[in-house]
Amino acid sequence: MKRIVSGVVAVLLILTVSGAVQAEEGAGGTEVTVGVKAWYNNWKREAASVGSETSSYTMLIGPTIEAEFPNHVFVEGSYMMAASDYKFSEGDNTTRKFDRTDLDLAVGYMFTHHVGLFAGYRDSRFKEKETSVKESVTGPLAGIRASAPLDEALSLYGKLTYLFTTLKSSEEGMGSEKAPGWVAEVGARYAFTKQLAGSLGYKFEKTETKESEIKDTFTGLTLDVMYTF
Numbered sequence: 001m002k003r004i005v006s007g008v009v010a011v012l013l014i015l016t017v018s019g020a021v022q023a024e025e026g027a028g029g030t031e032v033t034v035g036v037k038a039w040y041n042n043w044k045r046e047a048a049s050v051g052s053e054t055s056s057y058t059m060l061i062g063p064t065i066e067a068e069f070p071n072h073v074f075v076e077g078s079y080m081m082a083a084s085d086y087k088f089s090e091g092d093n094t095t096r097k098f099d100r101t102d103l104d105l106a107v108g109y110m111f112t113h114h115v116g117l118f119a120g121y122r123d124s125r126f127k128e129k130e131t132s133v134k135e136s137v138t139g140p141l142a143g144i145r146a147s148a149p150l151d152e153a154l155s156l157y158g159k160l161t162y163l164f165t166t167l168k169s170s171e172e173g174m175g176s177e178k179a180p181g182w183v184a185e186v187g188a189r190y191a192f193t194k195q196l197a198g199s200l201g202y203k204f205e206k207t208e209t210k211e212s213e214i215k216d217t218f219t220g221l222t223l224d225v226m227y228t229f
Helices: 002-023
Strands: 031-047 051-054 058-068 073-082 086-089 095-110 115-128 134-149 154-163 166-169 175-178 181-191 196-208 214-228
Touching: 031 073, 031 196, 058 095, 073 115, 095 134, 134 181, 154 196, 181 214
Parallel strands: none
Antiparallel strands: 031 051, 031 058, 031 214, 058 073, 073 095, 086 095, 095 115, 115 134, 134 154, 134 166, 154 181, 166 175, 181 196, 196 214
């Protein structure tokens, strides 16, 4: 229920902001793009104490918004929820299940029409269903994004983000520790019309703690559908 409420709030926020900016679009030249993003990925956790384990694939999906202003500044945000749980199969025929939500916010500057830098904040949360143990990966982020048009409709894109994040866990004896990492995404975007576009890509995400030596890696395909006002 909490996931549903959070998702509805995020969608309403996107619609409210996009409507307000669209009303001022003629005067300021601001462009607003809203969409839905999906990431089909799995989770590999490597820990010095227990070894390595890999989950089943699941889908993260949710709304996105981006506003580009005439002064080359842009803001963007996304909220993604797991459509199903990450599942880790144990040797004794038991399965551990994890829920996940991601919130990403950023503001940046486009130095050219195709290259820009940005900084923001990441809030990624996990909950194990059987034990109710909660983990979060939160903190600042910074990165670069770029695109390369191939023709009037098709273009390539790439995004590289460094995470200055901290891993916190409610599990007894865990506490919190720094867990920096990287997120990389590359793909192709196709404009069906001036307003409607879609993209297909591949996303890699990794964080690593130094003290407990926990490495979390997420990889998989992304799919976006976007509409520009």
